[in-house]
Amino acid sequence: MSIVLDRITKRYGKQLVVDRISLEIAEGELFVLLGPSGSGKSTVLRIIAGLTLPDQGRVLLSGRDVTSLPPQRRGTGFVFQNYSIFRHMTVAQNIEFGLKIRKIRAAERRQKRESLLEMVGLAGLDNRLASQLSGGQQQRVALARALAYEPDVLLLDEPFGALDAKIRSQLRRSLREIQQKLHVTAILVTHDQEEAFELADRIGAVDRGRLVEAGSCQALYSQPRTLFTATFLGAGMVLVGRAEQGRAHFGPLSLPIPDPVPHEDGSRVQLLFRPEQVVLSQTKPAEDTLLVGKGTITEQSFRGGVQRVRLSLPRLPATRQIAPPVPFGEDSLLVDTVLPADHPTAGKELWVSLGGWHILEQPRSRLMVFDNGSGSIVHLQIARWLAERLSASVTLLGVAAEPGRSDVLSKAVKRRQEEAKLLDAELRVRSGDPAEQTAIELAETLYDLVIATRVPRRFFFHESRLDSLGAVLLKILEHTSAPVLVVKEQRAPLSRVLICTAAGEPGKNDVRVGGRLARRLGAEVTLLHVTNKSQDPSPLARTHLQQAIATLRGADMTGNMHFRQAATPSEGILAEAREGDYDVIVVGGHAPRTRSAFRLNDVTRQVLAGTGRPVLVVPQEF
Amino acid sequence: MSKSEKASSAASPRVRRSRGERVLIGAAVVYAAALLLGPLIAAVWGSLSEGLAAFVREITTRDAITALRLTVILAAAATAINTVFGLCIAWVLVRDKFQGRRIVNGLVDLPFAVSPVIAGLMLILLFGRGGWLTSITDSMGVKVVFATPGMLLATVFVTLPFVIREVMPVLEQIGTAQESAAYTLGASSWQAFWHVTLPSIRWGLLYGVSLTFARALGEFGALLVVSGGISGLTETSTLFIFRSLDDRNYVAAYATALVLAFLSFSVLILMEFFKSRR
The missing domain is CATH 2.40.50.100 (RNA polymerase II/Efflux pump adaptor protein, barrel-sandwich hybrid domain)
Incomplete structure (x- = not known):
C-alpha cells in the first residue's frame, strides 16, 4: 500500500507546524522522517493516521483519498512513543483489542495473538498485566497490537525514544525483520540519525515543518543538497x-x-x-x-x-x-x-x-520588505540595492486593515515597487492587524533580513511613548528571529558599518551578523565600545573587543576598534555615528518572544529614535 | 504485589525516629482522635443513654424512617446526576482549550466557597413565590421550592465539585495517547471511552462518587432553606435531627445522627477497601 501526501499544511494558532509537505512512499517501503524535536514530523504522522486534520492538502492511501476519513476507517497501525499501551489490560487483551472491535471470533483472535507474540519475542506472556512489563516489552506489545488486524500502513512515532540504548538496538532489529517479513509500508519518525540510518530505505529530512530533502541514506549523507541535511545528518x-x-x-x-x-x-x-x-x-x-x-x-x-x-x-x-x-x-x-x-x-x-x-546547492538569501502602500519608498530602494549585492530574493509584504482593501493596497504597493525598480520581488498581501500579520509572515517563512521603515502616524498606538518607532515596527522587532534593517532616509551604497558592543552585554550575534553583512557588501567595519567611567577602557572591554575582531577575521573581515566615553551608551553611539558618518549602525535586539525587551530606556530604542541612518537590529541568539 | 509489600514491611527492622518526629506523630494522632472520635463517642453515648430499646424505638418512628429514606434517595439521585455531568465537565475542562475555560474552572469551586444556606436562598430567589423562573415551572406543573425537586437541586449544587475535582487530575495524567491508540485500532469514540478511558480513571471517579454521596447524606443548610421542613414529606434526616433537638428529643437526634454517620463512614471505608485492593 502506497502513501501519498499532497501539500499538507497544518497550523496551530499562528504557528505553522507543517508547511506544504508532499511525499510519495512506495509499497513495502520503510520511510524515516528525521528532524529535530518540534520540527512537525510527529504531526505529519498524526495527519496520516487521521488523529489530526490538516488545514490544507490531501492524504492518499493506495490511491484512495482519506483526508476526511476518521482514524477508525483508515486502516493504519500506530505505535506511539510512550504510555499508549492499555495499562489496565493484559498483554492478550491489548493485542486482541483491534480484533475484538472488528468482531473476530475468539479462536481466530487467539491464533493471531499467539503468532504475533512469537514474532515480537514475547511468547507466553499473554496473561501478564501490561503495567507489569518493562518499557521495551511494552513497546513490543504496542507493535504487536498495531499489527494484529493487518493494517496496510504502519506508523511509528519515535517508538524507541524512551528506551535505553541496548534495548533500542534490539528493538530496531526486530522491527526491521518484522516489517520486511510482513511487507508492510511503514513510516518511522525519529530525531536519531543513527536510528534513521539503521532502519530506513529512504530518509526524509524535516526542518521547521518543511520536508527539506528526501533520499537514500547514502545519498543524503554523502551528497546532501542543503546545509540543514548536511549538518543534521552526521x-x-x-x-x-x-x-x-x-x-x-x-x-x-x-x-x-x-x-x-x-x-x-x-x-x-x-x-x-x-x-x-x-x-x-x-x-x-x-x-x-x-x-x-x-x-x-x-x-x-x-x-x-x-x-x-x-x-x-x-x-x-x-x-x-x-x-x-x-x-x-x-x-x-x-x-x-x-x-x-x-x-x-x-x-x-x-x-x-x-x-x-x-x-552544496547555492543558498539564496531572502529579504522581506514591509510596505504599507504610502509614504517614502527609501526602504524599497535600499532593498533593491541590497538584493543585487546579496543576490537575494525579495518578498514585499503589505497588510490591509480589512480584506476588502487588499486590492487597493496591492495596486499601491505594485506602483511603488515599479517606482523603486524592485521588479523581481514577490508581492504578498495579507489582511488584518498589520503587526500581527507581519509576525505570522515572519514565523512562516525564514527570512535572512527584514527591511522596514518608519511607519506612518496612523499606525501609532501611543505616539509620545513610541515616538518614531511605530507599533508595527516594534512588533516586528519583538517577534522576529531575523535581523531587521530599519531605514529612514535614502542611503546607498552602505559602505561603512558601525557595530556597537556597548550595552554591557557582549553582542556576539551582532558581531557575527553585522560582520557577515559587511563582508558581502564589501563594507568597512568599526567596532565601538562606549564607557561611562574613565577615558581608559576596562581590560574586560578590551578583551571583548579583541575577541570580536578575531570573530570578524573568522568571517574574513577586518575591523577597527574604537573606544568612546559618554554619559549613556546611546549618546556615545549616536555621536560616533555622526562623527564617523557611518551608513549602518548595528545594535543588539532581544531574544525573540521576550516581551519586556523594549522599554523606554532601552539603548536600541534610543538609537532607533535618535538617528536617521539605517539601523540593523540583530536579535540575540536563543 | 501488595502482599509482597506487606511481607517486606513486616520483616523490616524497627524504624528509628527522632524525638521531634515522635512528638509530631503523637500530636497528629491525638488531634485527629479528639476531633473525629470525640463527637462519635458522644453520639453513641447520647443515643444509648436511655437504653438500646429507646434507640431502636426512636430510629423506627415513621418520621425518622421517611426522613432517612428521603435522605438516601436524594443522595443517590444527586450522586447519579453529578457523576454524569461531573464527568462531562471534567472532560471538557481537561480536553478542550476553549475561551473562558479558566473562568469555568474557577466556577466549579463555587459550591465550596459559598455557604449552603446562600445556595438555598438563591434557589428561593429563582423558584420561590414570584421568583424569576417560577412562572415557567408553574406552567409545567412542577413545584420546586418546598418540594423534592428543589431539595435535589440544592444537593446537586452543593456536591457538584467532588467528581470534577477528583477526575480532572487523573484525566490530565493519562493524556490522550491511549485513546488515540484505540481510535487507530478501530474503536469508536464511545468504545474508546468505555474500554480505555473509563477503566483508567475509575479510581478517581469512584473516589469522587463516594465523596459526593457522603457529602449529600449530610447536607443541611441549603435543605433547611429550600425544603420548608414539612415532617414526613420534605424532611431529611439532618432536618429531622435539627427538629428533634429543638423538641428536646435528644435520643431521637443522637440516634439518627449515629445512623447517618454510620452510613457516611461505611461509604468511605468501602472506598478505602477498594483502593487498597487495586
Whole structure:
C-alpha cells in the first residue's frame, strides 16, 4: 500500500507546524522522517493516521483519498512513543483489542495473538498485566497490537525514544525483520540519525515543518543538497567560499563545481567534508593532494576502537566556517576527524588534506520588505540595492486593515515597487492587524533580513511613548528571529558599518551578523565600545573587543576598534555615528518572544529614535 | 504485589525516629482522635443513654424512617446526576482549550466557597413565590421550592465539585495517547471511552462518587432553606435531627445522627477497601 501526501499544511494558532509537505512512499517501503524535536514530523504522522486534520492538502492511501476519513476507517497501525499501551489490560487483551472491535471470533483472535507474540519475542506472556512489563516489552506489545488486524500502513512515532540504548538496538532489529517479513509500508519518525540510518530505505529530512530533502541514506549523507541535511545528518565541516569561473575557492583550495549545482561568478559556495574524508599525515603530502593546512590537535575523545579528534588550523583566507561552529573570539579553522584509538595524539602537529568533498546547492538569501502602500519608498530602494549585492530574493509584504482593501493596497504597493525598480520581488498581501500579520509572515517563512521603515502616524498606538518607532515596527522587532534593517532616509551604497558592543552585554550575534553583512557588501567595519567611567577602557572591554575582531577575521573581515566615553551608551553611539558618518549602525535586539525587551530606556530604542541612518537590529541568539 | 509489600514491611527492622518526629506523630494522632472520635463517642453515648430499646424505638418512628429514606434517595439521585455531568465537565475542562475555560474552572469551586444556606436562598430567589423562573415551572406543573425537586437541586449544587475535582487530575495524567491508540485500532469514540478511558480513571471517579454521596447524606443548610421542613414529606434526616433537638428529643437526634454517620463512614471505608485492593 502506497502513501501519498499532497501539500499538507497544518497550523496551530499562528504557528505553522507543517508547511506544504508532499511525499510519495512506495509499497513495502520503510520511510524515516528525521528532524529535530518540534520540527512537525510527529504531526505529519498524526495527519496520516487521521488523529489530526490538516488545514490544507490531501492524504492518499493506495490511491484512495482519506483526508476526511476518521482514524477508525483508515486502516493504519500506530505505535506511539510512550504510555499508549492499555495499562489496565493484559498483554492478550491489548493485542486482541483491534480484533475484538472488528468482531473476530475468539479462536481466530487467539491464533493471531499467539503468532504475533512469537514474532515480537514475547511468547507466553499473554496473561501478564501490561503495567507489569518493562518499557521495551511494552513497546513490543504496542507493535504487536498495531499489527494484529493487518493494517496496510504502519506508523511509528519515535517508538524507541524512551528506551535505553541496548534495548533500542534490539528493538530496531526486530522491527526491521518484522516489517520486511510482513511487507508492510511503514513510516518511522525519529530525531536519531543513527536510528534513521539503521532502519530506513529512504530518509526524509524535516526542518521547521518543511520536508527539506528526501533520499537514500547514502545519498543524503554523502551528497546532501542543503546545509540543514548536511549538518543534521552526521558530523561534518562546512565552509563558505566563493565561486569563480566554474570553480569553488576556499583559500588555497580550488575545486571544480559539479554541473547540477549552478553558481554565478562571485556567489557563495558551501563545501562539505565528513570526518572520514579528512586525511592526516605527519609529513607534508604531495603537490596534487587537496591540502588544507597544518593543524594542532586541540580536543580528543575516546570512542572505543577509535578516537575523535579536533584539529585547529589557521583560517583559510576568504572563507568562513559554518560547521562545526567556531567559538566566539577565535578565528581558526576547526576540523573533526577520527583516528585509531592507539594513535598518539597530544599536542601533535599534523598535515590535513581532503580525501573527498561535496558542494552544496547555492543558498539564496531572502529579504522581506514591509510596505504599507504610502509614504517614502527609501526602504524599497535600499532593498533593491541590497538584493543585487546579496543576490537575494525579495518578498514585499503589505497588510490591509480589512480584506476588502487588499486590492487597493496591492495596486499601491505594485506602483511603488515599479517606482523603486524592485521588479523581481514577490508581492504578498495579507489582511488584518498589520503587526500581527507581519509576525505570522515572519514565523512562516525564514527570512535572512527584514527591511522596514518608519511607519506612518496612523499606525501609532501611543505616539509620545513610541515616538518614531511605530507599533508595527516594534512588533516586528519583538517577534522576529531575523535581523531587521530599519531605514529612514535614502542611503546607498552602505559602505561603512558601525557595530556597537556597548550595552554591557557582549553582542556576539551582532558581531557575527553585522560582520557577515559587511563582508558581502564589501563594507568597512568599526567596532565601538562606549564607557561611562574613565577615558581608559576596562581590560574586560578590551578583551571583548579583541575577541570580536578575531570573530570578524573568522568571517574574513577586518575591523577597527574604537573606544568612546559618554554619559549613556546611546549618546556615545549616536555621536560616533555622526562623527564617523557611518551608513549602518548595528545594535543588539532581544531574544525573540521576550516581551519586556523594549522599554523606554532601552539603548536600541534610543538609537532607533535618535538617528536617521539605517539601523540593523540583530536579535540575540536563543 | 501488595502482599509482597506487606511481607517486606513486616520483616523490616524497627524504624528509628527522632524525638521531634515522635512528638509530631503523637500530636497528629491525638488531634485527629479528639476531633473525629470525640463527637462519635458522644453520639453513641447520647443515643444509648436511655437504653438500646429507646434507640431502636426512636430510629423506627415513621418520621425518622421517611426522613432517612428521603435522605438516601436524594443522595443517590444527586450522586447519579453529578457523576454524569461531573464527568462531562471534567472532560471538557481537561480536553478542550476553549475561551473562558479558566473562568469555568474557577466556577466549579463555587459550591465550596459559598455557604449552603446562600445556595438555598438563591434557589428561593429563582423558584420561590414570584421568583424569576417560577412562572415557567408553574406552567409545567412542577413545584420546586418546598418540594423534592428543589431539595435535589440544592444537593446537586452543593456536591457538584467532588467528581470534577477528583477526575480532572487523573484525566490530565493519562493524556490522550491511549485513546488515540484505540481510535487507530478501530474503536469508536464511545468504545474508546468505555474500554480505555473509563477503566483508567475509575479510581478517581469512584473516589469522587463516594465523596459526593457522603457529602449529600449530610447536607443541611441549603435543605433547611429550600425544603420548608414539612415532617414526613420534605424532611431529611439532618432536618429531622435539627427538629428533634429543638423538641428536646435528644435520643431521637443522637440516634439518627449515629445512623447517618454510620452510613457516611461505611461509604468511605468501602472506598478505602477498594483502593487498597487495586
